[in-house]
Amino acid sequence: MTAQPSIDTIAAIATAPGRGGIGVVRVSGPEAGTIARAICGQPLTPRRATYLPFLDGKGEVIDHGIALFFPGPHSYTGEDVLELQGHGGPVVMQMLLTRCLQAGREVGLRLAEPGEFTRRAFLNDKLDLAQAEAVADLIEASTEAAARSAARSMEGAFSEAIRALVEQVIHLRMLVEATLDFPEEEIDFLEASDARGQLDTIRTALGGVLAQARQGSLLREGLSVVLAGQPNVGKSSLLNALAGAELAIVTPIAGTTRDRVRETIQIEGIPLHIIDTAGLREDAVDEVERIGIERTWEAIGRADVVLHLIDATDYLQHGLSEIDDAIDDRLSGHLPPGAPILRVVNKIDLAPAVGAITFGGNRPHVVVANGPNPTEIWISARTGAGIDLLRHELLRVIGWQAGNEGAFLARERHLNALRSAQSHLDLAAERADQQDKALDLFAEELRLAQEHLNSITGEFTSDDLLGTIFTRFCIGK
Template sequence: MHKNPIAAIATPGGAGGVGIVRVSGPDLIGLAKTFLGSEPKPRFAHYLVLKDAHQEQIDQVLLLYFKAPASFTGEDVLELHCHGGARVTQLVLNRVMELGAPEGIVLAGPGEFSLRAYLNGKIDLVQAEAIADLINAQTDAAIRGANLSLQGRFSDQINELIDQITQLRILVESTLDFPEEEIEFIEAANAQQRLEKIMNDLEQIIQTSRQGKILRDGIRLALVGSPNVGKSSLLNALVGEERAIVTPIAGTTRDRIIENISIDGIPVHVIDTAGIRESNDVVEQIGVAQTWDEIARADIVLLIHDVTQAPEANFVDIEKAVRERVHPGAHILDVMNKLDLLEGQKEGHTKIGLGVKQIFISAKTGEGISRLQETILRFAGWEGNAGGGIYTARSRHLRAIGLAKDHLQKAMMHGFGGNRALELFAEELHCAQNCLGEITGKLLPDDLLGKIFSEFCIGK
């Protein structure tokens, strides 16, 4: 199916000690011989001086040959390790393309090496995605989670569930041919208990995957409020560094500022925004428009107030507008800032805002910040990773698991509800099985495959 060899620079652009050009193809012995002048030895670091078409030296290179199927992609793989300059690696790649031309070598698309590994059965889809997650992970906890997925922890659970469903299907489908015995048959085989167990196991997987998605995607946290309430000060307090400009002038922040931090191992993308107010300043207007965009994208909106100030006249309107703008499932938290200026009168402070939860903090002294951090994680649905067993998961997985759950519920109804309909029972089991099969890629429409791998980086 994949005849043409592919090649790409596998290391990131820029200067580094070593750069790697990677090639994968069904048979690369010929190409390796062109470089070496002799047979390549698998898994051996061959030294060579790589020259261009005019016999001018490009670089000293180590060439590694991985013989199919014992390679990442399952095909023959060549790696050329050269010096890690952006131009040098490009020249090495150019030379690989020239020498590989007779064999029809082409530049690899994003994720194409992983795609071949998947198509050749070296890894399943969850594992391929876990590689991308590992590369993109920003916290140690996210790395541990990606490694668990890569080791197959998630896939094993899905496959185990598919097995259980398959066995139940076999049982039910064999019964379909003997309608007169169907009831005794089903009861004798504990079909209902078996389906209940499957649904319980699925529920466990749903819980863990929800956590795994938070671990992978992190939390998008928008800091929103009127000018001067201390949004930028809070960003700085959360990051632990002076990232955003803070002044007593209302309207200081105009461009949104995004900082990636970790709270207890969870990646949190904190966005400081322009304070919401009517303004004649064009730049500020654009900033405020961006604020509304960020509100729509956030998982959690921190609606920040200055405790020393009475709420503004249009305040309730703003809160309502925020509530209308956030996506379903997002949370809004009222944060009362500048607590240090209140000197212990916080209990007597009149409540403002529609939010159910108010947290008092001082961005200046740091008071209340750790409680705010805990609350952010709790609102995002993070339950902690005490045993360290949370594997990374994606929305794609959660969607598929959710659909499988719907089908199992229908199966339960058709099998053991008022009107028993065993054909439909079997059919729903089949559908549930297909949904789960999409997760590991056992059953997958081709267009979805292209979409998944196009999000990978080149050279992976």
Template sequence: MPAYAPVTICAIATAPGRGGVGVIRISGRDLLPFAEAISAGKTPRPRYALYTDFVARDGSAIDNGLLLYFPGPNSFTGEDVIELQGHGGPVVMNMLLARCVELGARHAEPGEFTKRAFLNDKLDLAQAESVADLIDAASESAARGALKSLKGAFSGEIRALTDDLITLRMLVEATLDFPDEEIDFLEAADAAGKLSGLRGQLDKVLGTARQGAILREGMRVVLVGQPNVGKSSLMNALAGDEIAIVTDIAGTTRDTVREEIVIDGVPVHIIDTAGLRETTDVVERIGIERTWQAVEGADVALVLTDSREGVTAEVNAILERLPAGLPRIFVFNKIDLAEGVAGEGEENGHAVVRLSARTLEGVDILRKRLLSLIGYSASEGVFLARERHLDAIRRAALHLETAAEVWQQVELFAEELRLAQNALSEITGEFTPDDLLGVIFSRFCIGK
């Protein structure tokens, strides 16, 4: 019997609108009578497709198609699951859904099927989240990473770390009963060395998780600079389309323009902004204010300047207002007019790329430099990760860092190890507040 067995739920699992096939999913306890009622008394064989009419209370056919019956616990949710595969018209689907409610089911909440799978130990929390990530994947690389997480790659890394932490905790806890010998015992057992190895493993997992977070969330790139240095032209060049209006008139862009592109599988959110200058134009001033708001939320700033002018006093004034920790790349544009050569380098400690947004010379160099700046490298081993996963790993790393400082104070050492384990356990859901579960699953689509 599943650990979590509430009332029967139902939902349309396919996308809204017309389609060749529509699917309704039902999950609950003891659903064989439910299957027989909706299929005019036919008894389905577990995990075999039954071709049948789907009937109303009076026995008249609503639709016909395939009925699949998966008895729990060998199902996605761990409960009995029925899938009705009929014709994908919205009217037919809603009639079938109403019939399911008539038979005692209620409408499922967003993510409730996957939540039941988690609560019935069919998936851990990281795997459950990857279901939504696979659906929402913005690139092939993100989809592959989400599938790796769904299959347990990320969870396996976290569990291996947790198991090693538990082993070390057992060693430390065992010494608490022998206070006169605890330090000698820990030294003999190389507790400090084991802790160092754990910290190294955690750093590797954090690096891979960062890659996965970039794949999932994408990178926010803001274009800043004075008017008429080619920000809109560069946005069009990166996007491969005429997204922003380009003219020789300074101040053409008066508001932020956003576009999403993909560079080597990484989603990149490009934000073109109003040119930064002193102006009395009310509309342009509003656009400039929105530029600074966009800068605050960016991962990378591309600081554009005209190659013929270089870094002017006005550009330096812009640099002074950029957040101190914001990575930036100087883009010297219009090399076609300055008789320059495309390339990259460094000046005064900042990355520099020389290009022409008009001729596209050097644009590929910028694309690669963007990925390099955020530390991304394409790898088949990357699994998708979320910001909450990174936060949990960072907190675990801080606790292990503190543990390394206090390891000769055994009670404090043991407590820091416990807190590190709890932080990692939040990722897989072994130690997770209920309110966090509500937030996570409410963001799923209905029917998953």
């Protein structure tokens, strides 16, 4: 991408709001050196930390701190950049930013917009778009695994994988276009250049990248896990067991939970947003419970996974109740496409006699069943029996692969682009298998696949998309 020079200089507080030991004000643009001389009272040696007083317009000291000046293009944004590191009180930071704006009034200094520093880094070829997004993902990472994955993407691992795919597609396109340009050669292109074999290699490589991106998407977004079932089956107890803390009120009274209770936990680095809901039943005792049940179904409609809890004592004595059977049927029709249901049979500690026979000494295990719910996990939320097994099954049903160190912290737009590229490569394979071997259609599918791949790194990106991406960054980044 060609660098786009900025006509103005921008400034912002680059550290989070609130009090801290250190705060940073960042300035970027052609007048950063002018601002440095006005505030520091002297020119700064490039890339060398200088401890000095920061001066206001009257020459009085605002604070003492460290000033760093990075001449472009060897800076984060590719422009001249000034960083002023002072004490991290909000008043001090605001005074320092105000002083920067006063000193730069005549040269057009203005406040930076959200994400504008990183946007300039992208426009000046310091980062591609996937790397720029990884900067925000690293800041927002909620787990250590997500942070490590974001750091890999920021360093360019994801971009390198995409560029390798693009180069393979370009090579294949070049051969196709050459054959289209010289039809008189009567060369059987598909056989002479092993185009089908090359295409299969690209499709396999793309499948691997997509799999890694899916894993990274789990790390970034996490999963919404809804606990559903009749009143008093132990949903709140299970939330507490999974979270390892007493978050929800637990009583023997049916219908204790009237509204959603949400807690985020980690399993192998994946954020799981566990949502405890009001018990599902037709005969709500009052208006509050009725509203709570409506909100339960709303949460289920947005869930990635639903845990349908059933009371073990009732289940073992009477089988699946009519109410639970109805819940099963309604869950299947209410969930988003592809969202799995795990049937969790709770309170096995209350059925020890039956459990000694069925579970082998009350040990929980997975029972493979027939019908729409192929997996049941038998647990005791009160004693913790089976909780580790439930955690394992949650990861299994979402497709998480343990020890996946190479995951790219992908966003939904990355997954959509990879899926679209995969679809066009599949269509190209169909063209190659047709008897007429329409090379012009084959070439067009390759071109479309390349465009979708390039959109990930920003080779072909609309200004509207850039605006959407960078305005979600924090100010100062």
